[in-house]
Amino acid sequence: xxxxxxxxxxxxxxxxxxxxxxxxxxxxxxxxxxxxxxxxxxxxxxxxxxxxxxxxxxxxxxxxxxxxxxxxxxxxxxxxxxxxxxxxxxxxxxxxxxxxxxxxxxxxxxxxxxxxxxxxxxxxxxxxxxxxxxxxxxxxxxxxxxxxxxxxxxxxxxxxxxxxxxxxxxxxxxxxxxxxxxxxxxxxxxxxxxxxxxxxxxxxxxxxxxxxxxxxxxxxxxxx
Numbered sequence: 308x309x310x311x312x313x314x315x316x317x318x319x320x321x322x323x324x325x326x327x328x329x330x331x332x333x334x335x336x337x338x339x340x341x342x343x344x345x346x347x348x349x350x351x352x353x354x355x356x357x358x359x360x361x362x363x364x365x366x367x368x369x370x371x372x373x374x375x376x377x378x379x380x381x382x383x384x385x386x387x388x389x390x391x392x393x394x395x396x397x398x399x400x401x402x403x404x405x406x407x408x409x410x411x412x413x414x415x416x417x418x419x420x421x422x423x424x425x426x427x428x429x430x431x432x433x434x435x436x437x438x439x440x441x442x443x444x445x446x447x448x449x450x451x452x453x454x455x456x457x458x459x460x461x462x463x464x465x466x467x468x469x470x471x472x473x474x475x476x477x478x479x480x481x482x483x484x485x486x487x488x489x490x491x492x493x494x495x496x497x498x499x500x501x502x503x504x505x506x507x508x509x510x511x512x513x514x515x516x517x518x519x520x521x522x523x524x525x526x527x528x529x530x531x
Contacts, residue, residue, distance in 0.1 A: 324370060386487070392415045400424075403462070415439055417442050461485075464489040490525050491523070511526065
C-alpha cells in the first residue's frame with residue numbers, strides 16, 4: 308500500500324495519477340520499475356509543493372503537471388542517445404531529473420541560472436536518493452565542468468531558438484556527441500538553414516500519451 312504521509316499535495320489523487328502514469332509508461336514501451344515510478348510521483352509532489360513558494364511552474368493542477376512535465380519528458384527516453392548528459396536550462400529539473408530517475412546508470416548534470424530552482428533540485432535529489440545527478444547553478448556561458456569534461460548528450464527544453472541552443476551547447480559537447488532539443492513545433496526554417504551546413508538535423512515526432520499537443524525532438528550531430 309502507498310504511504311499517504313509521503314505526499315503533501317497529491318495524496319488524494321494518487322491512485323488516479325499513478326494509473327495515468329503507468330498507462331503512459333506502457334504506451335511508451337518503457338521499462339520503468341515500480342520504485343522508479345514511485346520516485347517520479349514523489350518528484351511531482353515535491354514540484355507542486357515547492358511551487359507554492361518558489362514559482363517553479365505555471366501549472367498548478369497535479370494531473371496537468373503529470374502530463375505536461377513528467378510524461379512529456381518520458382516520451383524522449385526511447386530516443387535518447389547514450390552517455391553522460393547535460394541538461395541546459397533545466398528549470399525544475401525537466402527533463403534532467405526525470406531522465407536520472409529512469410536511467411540510474413547515466414550521469415546527469417542539470418544546469419540553470421535560477422538559484423531557487425537549483426535549490427529545489429538539490430533538495431529533491433537528496434530526498435529521492437539520486438546519486439547520479441549533479442545540480443549546477445550557473446549560466447551556460449559561465450559553466451566550466453569539472454576537469455573540463457565534455458558531454459555525449461546535451462538536452463534542453465528551454466531554448467526558443469535552436470541556433471541559440473547550439474551556440475550555447477557546442478563548446479560542452481563531446482566529439483560525435485548529440486544535441487537533443489525538446490520542441491513543440493519543428494523549428495523555424497531560418498533556424499535550420501543557419502545550421503544545416505555544419506550539422507545533420509533530424510526531427511522526431513513524439514506521441515506523448517494523454518497530451519493533445521504537438522511535440523518534437525530535434526536531434527543534431529556535427530557533420531564529419
